[in-house]
Amino acid sequence: MEKLFTLNIVTENNIGLLNHVTIVFTRRHLNIRSITASESKIKDIYTYTIVVKTTEELIGKVAKQLEKLIGVYKVFVYEDHELIHQELALYKLPISAIKSGINIEEIVREHSARILDIETEYILIEKTGHKEDTQKLLKALQPFGVLQFIRSGRVAMAKPMKSLDEHLLEKENAYTYSNT
Amino acid sequence: MATTTQTTKEKPAQQKNKIMNGADSVIQSLITEGVETVFGYPGGAIMPIYDSLYQSGSKLRHILTRHEQGATHSAQGFAKVSGKPGVVFATSGPGATNLVTGLSNAMIDSTPMVCITGQVASHLLGFDAFQETDIVGISMPVTKWNYQVTKAEEIPEAIAKAFYIATSGRPGPVLIDITKDAQLGAVENYEYKKATKVPSYFPYPKLDMEKLREAANLINNAKKPLVLAGQGITISGAEEELKTFANRTGIPVAATLFGLTAFPSRHPLSVGMLGMHGNYAPNIKTNEADLIIAIGMRFDDRVTGDTSRYAINAKVIHIDIDASEIDKNIKADVAVISDAKKALIKLNELVQKNNFEEWLAEFRKLEDIETKAVIDLDIHPKGNEIKMAEVVHEVSEQTNGEAIAVSDVGQNQMMTARYYKFVNPKSIVTSGGLGTMGFGLPAAIGAKLGSPDRQVVVFIGDGGFQMTIQELATAWHYKIPVKIVLLNNSCLGMVRQWQQLFFDERYACTIMTNPDFIKISEGFGLEAIKVTERKDLKKAISKMLDSEGPYLLEVSVEKIDNVFPMVPSGASVSEMMLKA
Numbered sequence: 001m002e003k004l005f006t007l008n009i010v011t012e013n014n015i016g017l018l019n020h021v022t023i024v025f026t027r028r029h030l031n032i033r034s035i036t037a038s039e040s041k042i043k044d045i046y047t048y049t050i051v052v053k054t055t056e057e058l059i060g061k062v063a064k065q066l067e068k069l070i071g072v073y074k075v076f077v078y079e080d081h082e083l084i085h086q087e088l089a090l091y092k093l094p095i096s097a098i099k100s101g102i103n104i105e106e107i108v109r110e111h112s113a114r115i116l117d118i119e120t121e122y123i124l125i126e127k128t129g130h131k132e133d134t135q136k137l138l139k140a141l142q143p144f145g146v147l148q149f150i151r152s153g154r155v156a157m158a159k160p161m162k163s164l165d166e167h168l169l170e171k172e173n174a175y176t177y178s179n180t
Numbered sequence: 181m182a183t184t185t186q187t188t189k190e191k192p193a194q195q196k197n198k199i200m201n202g203a204d205s206v207i208q209s210l211i212t213e214g215v216e217t218v219f220g221y222p223g224g225a226i227m228p229i230y231d232s233l234y235q236s237g238s239k240l241r242h243i244l245t246r247h248e249q250g251a252t253h254s255a256q257g258f259a260k261v262s263g264k265p266g267v268v269f270a271t272s273g274p275g276a277t278n279l280v281t282g283l284s285n286a287m288i289d290s291t292p293m294v295c296i297t298g299q300v301a302s303h304l305l306g307f308d309a310f311q312e313t314d315i316v317g318i319s320m321p322v323t324k325w326n327y328q329v330t331k332a333e334e335i336p337e338a339i340a341k342a343f344y345i346a347t348s349g350r351p352g353p354v355l356i357d358i359t360k361d362a363q364l365g366a367v368e369n370y371e372y373k374k375a376t377k378v379p380s381y382f383p384y385p386k387l388d389m390e391k392l393r394e395a396a397n398l399i400n401n402a403k404k405p406l407v408l409a410g411q412g413i414t415i416s417g418a419e420e421e422l423k424t425f426a427n428r429t430g431i432p433v434a435a436t437l438f439g440l441t442a443f444p445s446r447h448p449l450s451v452g453m454l455g456m457h458g459n460y461a462p463n464i465k466t467n468e469a470d471l472i473i474a475i476g477m478r479f480d481d482r483v484t485g486d487t488s489r490y491a492i493n494a495k496v497i498h499i500d501i502d503a504s505e506i507d508k509n510i511k512a513d514v515a516v517i518s519d520a521k522k523a524l525i526k527l528n529e530l531v532q533k534n535n536f537e538e539w540l541a542e543f544r545k546l547e548d549i550e551t552k553a554v555i556d557l558d559i560h561p562k563g564n565e566i567k568m569a570e571v572v573h574e575v576s577e578q579t580n581g582e583a584i585a586v587s588d589v590g591q592n593q594m595m596t597a598r599y600y601k602f603v604n605p606k607s608i609v610t611s612g613g614l615g616t617m618g619f620g621l622p623a624a625i626g627a628k629l630g631s632p633d634r635q636v637v638v639f640i641g642d643g644g645f646q647m648t649i650q651e652l653a654t655a656w657h658y659k660i661p662v663k664i665v666l667l668n669n670s671c672l673g674m675v676r677q678w679q680q681l682f683f684d685e686r687y688a689c690t691i692m693t694n695p696d697f698i699k700i701s702e703g704f705g706l707e708a709i710k711v712t713e714r715k716d717l718k719k720a721i722s723k724m725l726d727s728e729g730p731y732l733l734e735v736s737v738e739k740i741d742n743v744f745p746m747v748p749s750g751a752s753v754s755e756m757m758l759k760a
Contacts, residue, residue, distance in 0.1 A: 011380070012379065012380050015328075016316060016317070016320065019317065019320060020320050023320055023321050027321065060507070061504070061507070061508055064503055064504035064506075064508075065504050067503070067504070068502070068503070068504050070324070070325045070345060070378065070380060070381045071380050072380060073380045171382065172382075173386075174382075174385060174386055175382035175383070175384055175385055175386060176383075176384045176386060177348075177376060177377040177378075177383065177384065178348070178376060178384065179348070179383075179384050179416075179519055179522070
């Protein structure tokens with residue numbers, strides 16, 4: 001059965017590594033739903049957050065292939081219930097939306113969004129949340145003529161209390177660098 | 181033109197005092213790394229490296245293959261027999277793209293190879309400059325690691341990393357792409373330090389003794405166990421440890437294609453080759469075994485057939501250095517992620533002798549069936565036409581199984597695997613995973629250079645021969661005494677076999693009108709003879725083996741000859757057919 005999986009891929013900061021990572025998905029004919037790259041708390045170590053829908057069996061194989069790449073330290077695979085995750089969405093509405101008499105402020109408050117910017121021509125709203133939440137706001141704003149909508153990839157953190165340093169140390173201790 | 185002459189004359193004097201440039205550091209790094217042989221082909225973007233090579237004297241031997249693909253296959257032949265990484269030079273653009281087949285081949289067959297490509301100057305990257313191609317992008321899926329160097333001072337470290345990564349853990353190919361300005365840039369304070377560690381690269385898993393004890397427990401309680409020996413045995417140098425394991429436990433040992441030299445074919449516990457065209461007994465018995473002990477192998481689909489009907493009565497112990505191979509194709513009941521040698525040394529302390537005489541006798545019974553149904557007819561055929569198998573068998577007899585047997589791909593390859601009776605480790609050179617036609621000839625050239633004291637015989641079909649035939653010039657140029665056995669059936673035999681068996685004899689594009697291979701070979705300077713009748717075969721083989729230089733023996737073999745037994749594509753190993 002296919003499920004949604006979120007991968008946290010801990011990597012070096014190298015040119016081309018993201019390409020290397022995505023090739024592993026391409027080879028398995030997997031479509032990446034969202035992707036985010038970000039610095040971690042450790043200098044020069046990055047985390048890619050990738051969301052895919054696939055089977056548990058396949059994601060396990062993909063994770064092992066990813067972890068084999070030089071430049072990848074560690075791959076974590078999570079299902080939604082193991083995560084706190086967020087996405088950020090931006091909505092641009094024409095200023096005429098306000099003039100039309102609707103209460104933008106009320107909608108914003110209802111959806112726990114915020115107004116980021118108001119210019120003479122447009123109004124920009126920001127909302128952070130799960131995809132369903134940002135989607136819901138989009139639907140609510142749709143009647144007023146949304147000029148532009150954009151949503152970031154997912155960023156996610158696992159619930160278990162174990163630091164990245166501990167994970168990396170654990171991995172390091174399971175291997176040696178020479179065969180003698 | 182006087183000025184030109186003058187400039188040329190002045191050059192050596194100037195260069196005596198010149199400071200080291202990136203190209204010099206490439207050559208110096210390779211020498212320090214212990215490289216003695218490089219296979220390659222020059223071109224615009226790699227000229228500074230060739231110039232440094234020229235000036236470095238004779239410490240590094242360069243073999244000019246006649247095509248970059250040939251260089252990669254030669255490097256692989258070299259690596260397979262010597263255990264050292266093969267090294268390749270190529271220029272940018274087409275030179276680099278010609279490496280791709282060889283890189284893929286080395287990747288899937290775990291062959292250590294270091295390719296160094298020239299690249300256009302860094303300020304031209306991305307501008308579609310002459311002979312610019314994104315080889316780093318292209319080669320990403322087919323290299324263990326690749327890297328583009330744009331600064332001269334980065335070169336020694338990149339090369340050190342390349343050798344460490346190519347040769348450690350599960351070996352594989354790496355590619356270093358060096359821009360022309362990096363080759364020409366100054367390297368101050370040159371220092372080459374061999375790499376002993378690369379962050380985020382974890383080559384050697386520590387042995388999990390708990391898992392090993394679980395494995396030993398299964399082994400000691402098994403009634404019908406079978407060892408599947410793969411290339412991991414050869415790569416880790418665990419041939420002796422495997423012998424000890426077999427002798428200590430009495431468990432029969434079957435081999436994958438690359439595992440053929442992991443365990444001597446004449447050992448009383450050897451039960452032959454696994455897979456689509458392997459031996460009858462180990463395939464059939466795979467589904468009767470109650471324990472499969474897979475060591476340094478990856479359950480390739482040519483070995484397993486239909487995975488849902490594979491090892492149906494068995495628990496599976498999988499020992500492999502690459503964690504991503506565990507459960508990839510066949511689910512392991514006990515996985516030991518480890519170098520094969522390390523695991524076997526410890527495992528040998530935990531296992532005990534059991535009586536598997538009856539179990540072994542069942543293999544022998546099936547062997548007899550295969551001998552009568554296939555082998556006897558293959559090596560002592562009744563018809564007039566010469567069969568591929570009898571040629572390989574005769575070479576095996578005359579070399580006492582001690583030669584390095586290289587093969588191309590197709591029927592010639594399976595016949596070599598089936599009928600060359602290997603006795604020594606590191607003796608099989610073939611394109612296993614990728615099935616690269618054209619691999620044989622250049623690989624044989626590399627194998628001879630990697631192991632100059634051993635006889636190197638290559639079995640090639642007429643199809644594959646024509647894919648890299650230009651490498652005859654390399655053999656001739658450097659007087660590399662490879663013995664080429666051309667099994668000429670005037671068709672693409674393996675594809676034709678499938679067409680006969682599974683496509684109702686519709687021979688689409690597999691029947692060939694061939695050139696005169698003797699004339700061609702003689703044109704390349706080789707001694708060449710052709711055998712068309714059985715009575716001349718033995719003598720011709722013996723003459724070839726006694727010859728001094730590179731030599732071609734063309735044998736006209738039966739056209740409608742098939743490799744049997746066979747596990748048809750999609751069938752279970754226990755459905756292996758002895759005949760059509």
